[in-house]
Amino acid sequence: VTRALIIGTGLIGGSVAAGLRAAGWRVTGCDERAAARALERGLVDEIGGLDSARAVDAVVLAVPVGATPGVLAQLAPHLARETVVTDVGSTKLGVLAAAASLPWPSRFVGGHPLAGTERSGPDAADARLFAGRRCLLTPGGADADAVALVENLWRALGAEVSSMTAAEHDQLLAAVSHLPHAVAFALAAAAGSALAGLGDVAGLHGAGFVDTTRIASSDGVMWRDIFLANRAPLLDALDRFEDELARLRAAVALGDVDGIAAAVERAHAGRRRVLG
């Protein structure tokens, strides 16, 4: 039986735990508050401390990326030479830099499943969350057997695995995830303030508002950490967004029919490029 220790049994960690259990792994959950609920929901076999790391094949970190360096430092004294350590964090360069201080850095394999929801905590966890979804690995200089184990872990969860460098990962995710979340937060806030003086209009909206702002209800701590960890690529993506918005705004202000059509055409092309 392959054994895993999941640190952080929230939405993603709880889903990894439940999926691995369903695939026949033995799973220990480690958490300050969430693990009791994870055990109650049957997401993990048992609750343990960081010292459980010594007895497992793989440790999966599933805490906010800002908490990852501190948790890795606390975990370090409990690691055995052969234990593989991986994570699910939404940014990778910072996590990889923190993992370089582990006693055996070549046992660390960065990971990021491209699956999730705007909900958090063990109650939102789902063993099937990763089925048919992609998982990006940033192995860097990791040992081949460690990479193979992490690939097997994600395949056991039904995900399709690909690898890239941490820098490529962070640039890609800035464009396809971090920018959309930043814009959704700003969009929902702007819509709220544009309603000033209209009285009670709750429920008076179309599907467009729901579609473009669903992710604006995502967790604030998680997104604070992601924005701060991926600052430079995100600022670059936000500059491009501001430029596009300014061009669209100018076309609307000038009644420039061709300018508006060109902005929509660039939108369609960008969407095709991302979605394939």
Ligand code: NAP
């Ligand atoms: P979540 O449901 O809020 O779970 C976070 C977990 O981390 C909880 O178990 C929490 O435990 C623990 N935690 C929070 N702060 C901590 C700290 N300072 N030290 C130690 N543990 C801490 O969040 P999530 O959505 O699963 O996100 C976890 C990771 O997955 C993040 O790195 C995120 O970037 C990544 N990710 C998220 C998504 C998504 O769509 N949500 C998708 C892909 C990757 P307590 O509740 O007991 O404090």
